[in-house]
Amino acid sequence: MTTAQLDKMRLELRRGVLVLAVLAALRERHYGYSLRRHLQDAGIDIDEGTLYPLVRRLAEQGLLDSEWQQGEGRERRYYLLSELGAELLQQLTHEWTTLNNALGPLLQPEQTMSAKQAEEQG
């Protein structure tokens, strides 16, 4: 598999998961940069050019509430999960858990084989 193919598939795989991650992170109030840091600290690295437009799109869909506020000498737009967003997050979380539980056993042989290969190389 080429790097381009891998990048494309990784992007596809991440696209839906990032929405879930952003919705989950915005159960707490965040502005753009603080949200990025929060996700980064949680191990999800997402570049600004993707995150900020994504947050805006979710807000436009009514999944996030937002307001401008002054903070540390600068105005910032704060986002928080809306009622509709909370409902959707609950449904998506259920979907994710089901999918993850189903995927686990399917991915297991691959993980076992990778571990074996690592052992053999080690």
Add this chain to the structure above:
Amino acid sequence: MELVKRYVAAVQRELPEQKRQEIGRELQANIMDQLDALAEQQGTALSEQQVADVLKKMGPPQHVARQFSPIQPLIPAHLMPLYKYTMYMVLGVLFVLQIVFMTSHWLTGSDFGPISFVLGIASGFIEDAIFGFTAITLGFALMPANTRSGQRKSANQWQPADLPPVGAGWQHISLSDVFTDLATYTFLLLIIWFPLWQQLFAGGEPVSSVFTQQSLQLLIWFSPFIVLGVLSSLWQLQRRLWSRPMLSLNLIVNLAFVIILVLLATLGPVLQLDTANWSGYFSPEAVQQAVKRGLLITSLIPGYEVIRDILRLRKLNK
């Protein structure tokens, strides 16, 4: 922070007007937060180069703007098959109409040679095709959103039981084949009947036919088979899948074409030629001979289709 302002302005320029201010304001706030955090981390003010590096990492302004406001395709992806099908049908009909128009024009025009005829069809069709392409594309692009969802709903109303039988790959009838046949049949009908119609119904001056009296008489008797060919093409257009009755009808039409082409080639002269202009280059006999050979060679095409259809019928009977 001049660079940041320039970057935000460049992003704003790529956005729709109603979103520019809001997105620009938020993007600037986010970038400034990031720069402040970076400055705090290193303990000193950022250099121009470091600011440029941060902006570079964000991506080109056009790309960022497209992320904020994605471009809507002119034709939505789910309508693309319908769009292509409509385009094909309309262009096919325009091609047939162009053949009809140019043939009638050719038959009434006195100084209209074969090359002008072909060029006329090509230029006329290109002109019509551009208009058709623009009209269809605009029609689909301006289609209201509720109609688009209606299309989706009707697409969900299909029934598996209505699907055609599996069939082999060759059973699929291509639209280009159907329209080429239709154009040929229309051209032939016009070239045979137009001079007679002019004379009988329009009350105009008798228009001389390109065929000799004997050939014209043969072609008039042959006309029902051409009409049968038109009906066969319309049937193919509707079904788009070869069946036994369709193959049989096509076989009859092609067989009739082989017979008439061979008859025309073997019986006397085929065309009434204005040999006065050509006498310096070709003798009338040489031209008639070339026409006859041309007809015999042309008869190989329907001949091939006759053999092909017999083999296909055998395959279907198995």
